[in-house]
Amino acid sequence: MIKTAMEKIVIVGAGMTGASSAALLRKVLPNGAVVKIVDKSRGTGGRMSTSRSSTGKSATVDLGAQYISINSHYAKTHQSFHEELMSQGLLKPSTCVIENDKFGGEDIKQYVTPAGVSSLVKYFVKQAGAELMYDSHVSKVDVEDNKVKLTTLKGDVELCDGVILTMPVPQILQLDGSIQNLIESQPKVKENLENVSYSMRFAVGIFYDPGVTLSYPWAVKYFRDNPCVCFISIDNKKRGIENSSVGPSAVIHTSVHFGMKHIEEDKEQVKNIIMKHVKELLPDLPEPAEVKGHKWRYSQVHKSYAGEPGCVVLSNSPPIILAGDAFSHSNLDGCLDSAQSVNDAFVQSLGLDHPTNRL
Known part of the structure; x- marks a missing residue:
């Protein structure tokens, strides 16, 4: 278990990578730490979404x-x-x-999912015991006093000790705030992000x-x-x-x-x-x-981030990590690979010798 003052981690994106990352981190975060998942949509699933009829x-x-x-x-x-x-x-x-x-x-x-493909995402959210916040479009990411400050289009503000961004890469590049300075300060990362493409x-x-x-x-x-x-x-x-x-x-x-x-x-x-x-x-x-x-x-990801590293760490203190299928490949196991990379990077960013948690 992580020996740290980490009290709240926010994951942006309620898809498979976000949900499985939450489930993995739950096993290593201290008791009482909050894992919160925010998404701009009105439900869980991301690109693994299941829709119901209105009746x-x-x-x-x-x-x-x-x-x-x-x-x-x-x-x-x-x-x-x-x-x-x-x-x-x-x-x-x-x-x-x-x-x-x-x-x-x-x-x-x-394989098929009898209860719909979003049931897999919901299963991980439940395993994580994560708080969920829908209809929250994060538009700005800042670092202030070693905290991450997230601001939505509605003007709502969320402060946390670390953030994992799992939205599509073009949406990451559109974010305002000091995250832009972090990306600009790492030219190769910026280039690789800009080269990611989707169908x-x-x-x-x-x-x-x-x-x-x-x-x-x-x-x-x-x-x-x-x-x-x-x-x-x-x-x-x-x-x-x-x-x-x-x-x-x-x-x-x-x-x-x-x-x-x-x-x-x-x-x-x-x-x-x-x-x-x-x-x-x-x-x-x-x-x-x-x-x-x-x-x-x-x-689906047409061209992945170079080398498919699973995730990219923009900042270690506080942890700001980019993840999702763009950093691996577009299927369930690709998302799980990304989530495992998030877990490894997150634990390492907190100064532990080696990752302790795997699927």
């Missing part, structure tokens, strides 16, 4: 990450973690039919009332040549859940090219364009009860 009559849809893809390397190095999630019923091997599967390869096994896409969730049947032989289908639609997933079928008391649901992801072309347009207008393409691909698709559109400006 609650339909199954949920995963608007971001769809599968947990585990290769042989991570099957060994993160085995205990995967087994823990499976023992909790949060993760299970995929048995659904994937048509035109773009993954393939014997080295990768696909862009849109997602649409469609919800149906109970009694509707989506009669397709597949749970997921990829469309390789469509100018708009990348894949369609019948989410409840993908997860292996057939419940007559709720209606089916499906999610559509667009291609990256379509996302880049329309990224500055209103998501509601783009939603209509996407649904027109979907009806052309699946003309017998029933009319949904509800349609939700979502814009992923930062969908």
